[in-house]
Amino acid sequence: MAERVGRWALSQPAEQLAPWLLGKLLCRKSAEGILRYRIMETECYCGEEDTACHASKGKTARTKILYEKGGTAYIYLCYGIHSLFNVVSGEEGHPEAVLVRGVSGYNGPGKLTRVMEIDRSLNGEDMVTSDLLWIEDDGYKPQYSRAKRVGIDYATEKYRDILWRFIADDGKYKPV
DNA sequence: AAAGTGATCATG
DNA sequence: ATGATCACTTTG
Numbered sequence: 001m002a003e004r005v006g007r008w009a010l011s012q013p014a015e016q017l018a019p020w021l022l023g024k025l026l027c028r029k030s031a032e033g034i035l036r037y038r039i040m041e042t043e044c045y046c047g048e049e050d051t052a053c054h055a056s057k058g059k060t061a062r063t064k065i066l067y068e069k070g071g072t073a074y075i076y077l078c079y080g081i082h083s084l085f086n087v088v089s090g091e092e093g094h095p096e097a098v099l100v101r102g103v104s105g106y107n108g109p110g111k112l113t114r115v116m117e118i119d120r121s122l123n124g125e126d127m128v129t130s131d132l133l134w135i136e137d138d139g140y141k142p143q144y145s146r147a148k149r150v151g152i153d154y155a156t157e158k159y160r161d162i163l164w165r166f167i168a169d170d171g172k173y174k175p176v
Numbered sequence: 177a178a179a180g181t182g183a184t185c186a187t188g
Numbered sequence: 189a190t191g192a193t194c195a196c197t198t199t200g
Contacts, residue, residue, distance in 0.1 A: 043195075045195075052195075053195095054195080057185085060184080060185070061184080061185090062183080062184060062185085076183080076184090076195090077181090077182065077183055077184090078183090078194065078195065078196060079180080079181065079182080079194065079196050079197080080180075080181025080182035080183070080194090080196095081180070081181050081182080081196070081197075082181095082195095082196050082197075084195060084196085086195085099195060101195085108196070108197070109195070109196075110196050110197060111196090111197080120183095149195075150195070150196095151194085151195050151196075152195060154193085154194085
């Protein structure tokens with residue numbers, strides 16, 4: 001039986017939470033009913049010192065959500081088209097987040113938000129208490145491999161090459 | 177290989 | 189007010 005994931009788990013450091021989230025169920029209440037998809041790929045973004053993290057340039061109107069407590073949803077529009085979904089993690093005041101990059105059946109951070117009807121209206125949602133968006137744990141723990149993060153060429157070398165992407169081995173995506 | 181698309185943020 | 193820059197997807 002699946003249980004909702006609570007504050008304690010979602011307040012882990014992002015580097016720890018990203019692999020931990022693999023295999024968990026991302027749940028979304030929609031007009032048609034409750035959608036559940038298993039998380040298969042994640043990336044972590046860790047603080048202002050991580051030059052790939054949106055918070056690396058400090059707190060702004062957009063990035064202030066990253067400073068919220070663990071379990072807050074951070075959703076923003078990328079390339080004018082795609083909503084990207086992140087789980088804020090770590091302690092309140094420290095900007096860390098885990099980007100959900102793929103779920104069962106859908107690899108690609110923009111695709112999963114489209115099928116799950118996740119958009120910026122859910123930005124700032126607290127996934128510990130929300131009845132629209134939350135995470136469940138049914139005990140499934142896949143093996144996973146690590147890779148470099150995608151699409152962050154603007155980051156400094158140290159953070160470009162770090163293995164902060166986590167891919168469940170039974171996901172469809174094959175790392176290079 | 178490259179366009180499509182619009183919020184965001186630094187600049188003026 | 190303007191313009192460069194994107195944590196992407198799809199099409200050819």
